Amino acid sequence: MHLVIKFGGTSVGSLERIENAARKVIEKVKEGYKVVVVSSAMAGETDRLINLARQLDNFPPEREVDMLISTGEQQAIALFAITLNKLGYPAVSLCGWQVPIITDHVHTKARVRKVGIQRIKNLLKEGYIPVVAGFQGVTEDWEITTLGRGGSDLSAVVLAHALGADCEIYTDVEGVFTADPRIVPQARKIPRISYEEMLEMASLGAKVMQARSIEFAMKYNVRIHVRSSFSDVEGTWILPEEEVMEKVAVRAITLDTKESRITVVRVPDRPGIAYSIFKALGDAHIVVDMIVQNVSHQGYTDMSFTVNKTDADLAESIVRKVAGDIGAQEVVRDDHVAKISVVGIGMKSSYGTAAKMFEVLYRNNINIMAISTSEIKISCLIESKYGELAVRELHSAFIEEGEEVKVINET
Amino acid sequence: MHLVIKFGGTSVGSLERIENAARKVIEKVKEGYKVVVVSSAMAGETDRLINLARQLDNFPPEREVDMLISTGEQQAIALFAITLNKLGYPAVSLCGWQVPIITDHVHTKARVRKVGIQRIKNLLKEGYIPVVAGFQGVTEDWEITTLGRGGSDLSAVVLAHALGADCEIYTDVEGVFTADPRIVPQARKIPRISYEEMLEMASLGAKVMQARSIEFAMKYNVRIHVRSSFSDVEGTWILPEEEVMEKVAVRAITLDTKESRITVVRVPDRPGIAYSIFKALGDAHIVVDMIVQNVSHQGYTDMSFTVNKTDADLAESIVRKVAGDIGAQEVVRDDHVAKISVVGIGMKSSYGTAAKMFEVLYRNNINIMAISTSEIKISCLIESKYGELAVRELHSAFIEEGEEVKVINET
Structure with a gap:
């Protein structure tokens, strides 16, 4: 059984957290899953890079912005793969263009057009854990693109669809709640929620997942499990209505x-x-x-x-x-x-x-x-x-x- | 006339220095040269990244080290291209794999096998300044490699050879001296030096240029001008003996x-x-x-x-x-x-x-x-x-x- 596991920026925000995330992956491998990891950039890195670009030019060319900010994920996947290897689990990091995740030419908010899954399948067959850079794509003529804020969620859902796999999204909250627990102490974690509801909530200000990735999951019935990287409890499953x-x-x-x-x-x-x-x-x-x-x-x-x-x-x-x-x-x-x-x-x-x-x-x-x-x-x-x-x-x-x-x- | 201009890490060590470097490029463009820029990572970045990897694993897999450290040059070229664009000179950054600069599979010290120069030529024809990541290569099966310490010099010399161009190396010293000026106040800048002499000096501890890049230049008669990014004076030409x-x-x-x-x-x-x-x-x-x-x-x-x-x-x-x-x-x-x-x-x-x-x-x-x-x-x-x-x-x-x-x- 394949499984795509995605980690957000806070989940890989330091070397210790990357190791913690790697251990979550290893648990799943031990359970018998063939795991593909998708990682965001370390928390803060994308903002730091955008800031550098803005210091040079208030409206930097978006092609160059993509060239710049895609390095955040590339660093994270290399460090993640190094960690998995050290823990005894052979892993290979892949940039978006190496997968490839092929997009249109709209820099900084590209749409995914195609995904080549063969290289990932080969790596899995050879016993490697592929660690894929979230957020990144590549055009047909080899230009680096990015998928917009929260785009790593989309990378994960797209790969899960291509592999016929479920998708685990590790983040800094325990799941989707009936209300913001900081406002309502009685708020409860929702064990299962439909794509339609999650999509409404995303557009109403809930920041758990990028709206486009939920739309994509809905279209292709990709089952998503949103959960916390800082605990072991079940999170929220986002599923078809039925x-x-x-x-x-x-x-x-x-x-x-x-x-x-x-x-x-x-x-x-x-x-x-x-x-x-x-x-x-x-x-x-x-x-x-x-x-x-x-x-x-x-x-x-x-x-x-x-x-x-x-x-x-x-x-x-x-x-x-x-x-x-x-x-x-x-x-x-x-x-x-x-x-x-x-x-x-x-x-x-x-x-x-x-x-x-x-x-x-x-x-x-x-x-x-x-x-x-x-x-x-x-x-x-x-x-x-x-x-x-x-x-x-x-x-x-x-x-x-x-x-x-x-x-x-x-x- | 083509000209390859390479900037070392200190020459692009801050946003101000990148702008200073960009102005050097623009001067050459105004003189009528078709310029290709090659940039190292911002000073200190490669070491920072290697340190991160070593904190995880004393002997991290070299493939993953290349994935990690190649991001330093990628960030530098994006920032360099943004700067040139802002100054009114259209520029396009290119990673090693986008050129492509094709190498063998020896990660962290790959040898260049082939270079595809067509994309750079097309960009030049369309009026763009290509800004190429130094230090980076790619294998025939799309793995990122790096060319070893000082490898950006090699990238520059290889591209100069492919374009039949001279190569300017901007660094933090004014050229090659008859002795280390910190030891011998009477030391003089050498206006012209042969490849053979430079090669001996590189292997005897002079750190002006990477030895492999001088060997390559000698083999293909690429004329190199080593000079300071912090002044306008002539530096040292490295030339065929004759x-x-x-x-x-x-x-x-x-x-x-x-x-x-x-x-x-x-x-x-x-x-x-x-x-x-x-x-x-x-x-x-x-x-x-x-x-x-x-x-x-x-x-x-x-x-x-x-x-x-x-x-x-x-x-x-x-x-x-x-x-x-x-x-x-x-x-x-x-x-x-x-x-x-x-x-x-x-x-x-x-x-x-x-x-x-x-x-x-x-x-x-x-x-x-x-x-x-x-x-x-x-x-x-x-x-x-x-x-x-x-x-x-x-x-x-x-x-x-x-x-x-x-x-x-x-x-």
Whole structure:
């Protein structure tokens, strides 16, 4: 049986941690698995290198950025392979171009096109543990690319798919929780979660795994086990919906304080207004999240939307310009907003979740500024000072008092 | 006209120094050269990485060491290319495997077998400055190799040969001197020196360039200009003998204090004795330099030789063992020896150099422990406390009072 084991930056953040990670690999080898290791760069190294490049040039050529930052993973895999060899387990490190993991030409956020798995299979057959650099790819004409932040997760899932293997992701948390345990002490680890739920959570601010890698896993049914490199307990399995035995209406509560709200006040309510605003934002590559348009009064309306805080300055200046052109009264920006969400695949086949969520917020005198929904989540925009209270109250209502999440042991 | 410009580790030791180096390149581009840059790793980086590996394993697998240490040059070329781009000169960095510079499989000291020059030529044609990682190679089956300490010099000379170009080596000294200026204030920069002389000097402890790269340059007549990245003055040209206009008997005086002398005392003088000693040392890959065997007295002789100080402990323990087997009286080790040499291609066609050297040492009461000669150099082993005195006296006798070294300006 093949198994892909991926280690994040903190899991290989020092020589001691690399040795700890290597021992986890060896345990699995002893259990009879044919293991492929995928490693991120040592914690902090990628940022250090990006900083060097930025000191030279605020907008360094992305091809050269990839050349530079891909060295972080290359160092980590060499040190990892040296450690495995020292512990008596022959290992061979491989760069992305040596596998090869072939991508398109979009430097710093390349998409994987093909993966050559023969060399890895040969190494496994000869008894070696291949240690593959995460995050790295190569174009058809031998240019080094990288897969974007968190791209090592994608490397791991892609290789697991190519080998028909499961994928273990070692990180610095014990798994996926029903809420952030720093906010909700009663938060529980989720033993199994569906790709759809995990994907919603990733886009709602949960940082456990890169969203693209979950999409890829969903597409090819790669089973993922997210767990801590600093303990031996089971983590969270991310699985196809049909394998997640327990279907609860609400799996988890998330809080995202990384957005700002921008409101265009008293816009003449005529066709094309929304288009002019959001066209201008789209042209600037700004992703807009929640959009609310009030009911029109006497030919005027208000239009609100949220953007990532890092885009808020740019978005505000763009919208101010458009607001002038379309005759709006003013533009108001609010940085003190929070998006609180309940996520659960069971919502598809249950009802009353939205009503219950609104009731909990109402009972706590928390005003809702905007609402957005998908099949498996409901998000409300609220004042950020109520964020943590809302998470605790919703967790209590939906998860602690709700259906029990039964822990299923994977062995 | 093509030109290969190579920068050593101190020349790219910080972002400021990389920018300084980039400006040297741009000057040459403005003069009309089609320039290829070769860069070493930033000063200290290779040692830092080797240290990490050694902390994990005293003898890490050499394949993995190459994977690890080759990242130093990769970082340097990316930063160099970013700098050139920012200064308005489009540049593209290339790893050894992207050129490709193809080597044998001897990791950490691979030999170059082939070089593919088409990609570099194409980049030059399209107006880019290729910035190539020194020190790196790749095997035919895509394994990363390195070319040994100082291997970036070899990368540069190999590329210069492939392009039919001259090679500029930027380093932290102004060129090759008639003696170490820290010992002899009157030492002069040598404007032109032959490959043969440079090669002797490299093996006698002058650290200006890697010996293998000079051998390669000699074989293919690659003209090399060694100069300082911290000034604009002409350095030293390393050239075919026929291009070195001035033929002096003695070009330079060198001092090497990195050897130890080991003496096997009172060895029975019979056939096979030298063989048993030097076979044992050769089996341990220890390079023996000067060997002296005394005239036999009553069936016994003394045998002395020098080895690099880093090998002295091992050599001593091996020789002690052999000494017991062959019935020698004792083994004496002396770490306080120095090898003083006079080097000059003119020696081939002059005479009296050896006599003059011995006379200078004799006049200063310096005892000679061993002598070795080649066509173009004479070396004497002396007590190390006399080393600097000997250099000064020989420099005065052969160079200051000898033929004038005429400075020929290269333009």
